Amino acid sequence: MLFRSHIRNICGTQLPYFWNTYKRNMCEDGKAKTRVLFCGPHFPASHNYTKEYLQNYPLIQVDDLPFDSIPxxxxxxxxxxxxxxxxNADVIARATRMKLIMQYGVGLEGIDIAAATNHGIKVARIPSGKTGNAASCAEMAIYFMLGLLRKQNExxxxxxxxxxxxxxxGTLFGKTVFILGYGNIGIELAKRLRPFGVKILATKRSWASYVPNSFSSTEPISQNGTHEDLVDEKGSHNDIYExxxxxxxxxxxxxxxxxxxxIINKNFISSMKKGGLLVNIARGGLVDYKAVYDSLESGHLGGLGTDVAWTEPFDPDDPILKFTNVILTPHVAGVTESSYRSMAKVVGDLAIQLHSGKQLTGIEYAN
Known part of the structure; x- marks a missing residue:
């Protein structure tokens, strides 16, 4: 009551507003709430599942707000x-209370990591291999391959x-598949491709020594944790055109x-076999739109399956959709019940850990 009387003396007739704001931001024991902000309306399951996971934790507040209100x-x-x-740096500079900026997944290209570091804010991703996100994306890649080979639209x-x-x-059997970027998703994709009887080529920054073992996904992985034995031929960035x-x-x-x-530009697509298929389950910015469009127009590229676009949300009137050998999905490769609930648990546990003053676990830091 003494605190409330003090606020009344300061705020006068605006007491109800300030008092309600105070209650919204404080727990019953007077401790400040830990607040989690989800940016924008897209991928709604991310904030909905996180709110659901934290519904019994009144000390944690989860909000999803429009892009224009974030600053x-x-x-x-x-x-x-x-x-x-x-x-960007301007928005990050306003985050005076922020402890962690993260992605509901792995991509951090939208965050100015240097600016966050300068302001003492950690930046992190959720490792895809531990949440089922990589497996979900790998399954989507299989969907695209089969859809293009069997001519889904036709x-x-x-x-x-x-x-x-x-x-x-066509069939996957007997085909050669090039996995461009052999990370967690590439590993899960290789596991699933093996039963189809394909030859797998893959590139990554560096490879550990080859340790042969079974192709079975139930077998222990090699020491470096990359399932390198699933790949028939390994290469580096210098091998991507070959x-x-x-x-x-x-x-x-x-x-x-x-x-x-x-990186997937005119030169890269020109190096592909005539009639070859291109599948993108990573990011739209990896692909040069004009190069892909022109190659589809000329008939050199046999088909495109992409879960990500050059601009999102995707323009439903984009001329690339005139091609029957194009399959487009709305950035849902990792959006499955299993993966999203797993990631909601990671975010929820982080909020609980932060509120309790414990070390943050379950994420991969970028700074």
Whole structure:
């Protein structure tokens, strides 16, 4: 009562507003709440599942707010989950209370990590291999490959035209698949490709020594944890054009950064086999739009399956959709019940740990 009387003397008639704001931001024991901010309306399951996971923790407040409101409110939050927002230096400078900026997944290309570091804010991703996100993305890659090989869009046209026994499709069996970027998603993809009877080529920054063991996904992984034994031929960045030339299907699993942006350009696509298929389950910015469009137009590229786009949300009137050998999905490769609930648990546990003053676990720091 003495505290409330003191506030009344300061605030006068505005007491109800200040008192309600105080209660919203404080726990019953007078301790400040830990507040988690989700940026923007996209990927709604991320904030909904996190709220659900934390519903019995009144000490944690989870908000999802529009993009345009973030700069004005970010100073009130301890954890920020960016999703698809670009968090630049100006916005980060306003995050005076922030302890952690993170992604609901792995991509951190929208965060100015240097600015966060300068302001003493940690930046982190959720490792895809431990949440089921990598497995979900790998399954989506298989979906694209089969959809393009079996001519998914043309089959729907045939149904509408009452045709039977066409179109003639292809099979994965006997194909050569190039995994461009052999990280967690690439590993999960290789596991799933093995039963189809394909040859697997893969590139990554560095490879450990080869340790042969069974191709079974139930077997222990090699010492470096990369399942390198699943790959028939391993290469580095210098081999990407040669591997593209020899492959029937290229699957892009790269992390987006200054070195990889636009890596699938005119030169890369020209190096692919005529009729080769391109699958992208990583980031839209890895692919040069005009190069892909022109290659589809000329018939050199046999098909495109992509879960990510050059601009998101994707323009439903984009001319690239005129091609029947294009399959587009709305950035849902990792959006499955299993992976999203696993990541919600990670975010929720982080909030609980932060509120309790414990060390933050379950994430991978970028600074």
């Amino acid at each position: 004005d409110v970010i100073a009130n939050y301890d954890i920020c989950v960016v999703k698809s927002m670009k968090l 089959m729907q046209i045939a149904v509408r035209q009452k045709k039977v026994g066409e179109p003639i499709g 591997f593209a030339r020899r492959s029937d299907i290229v699957v892009c699993c790269l992390t987006m950064n200054s070195e990889t942006a636009g």
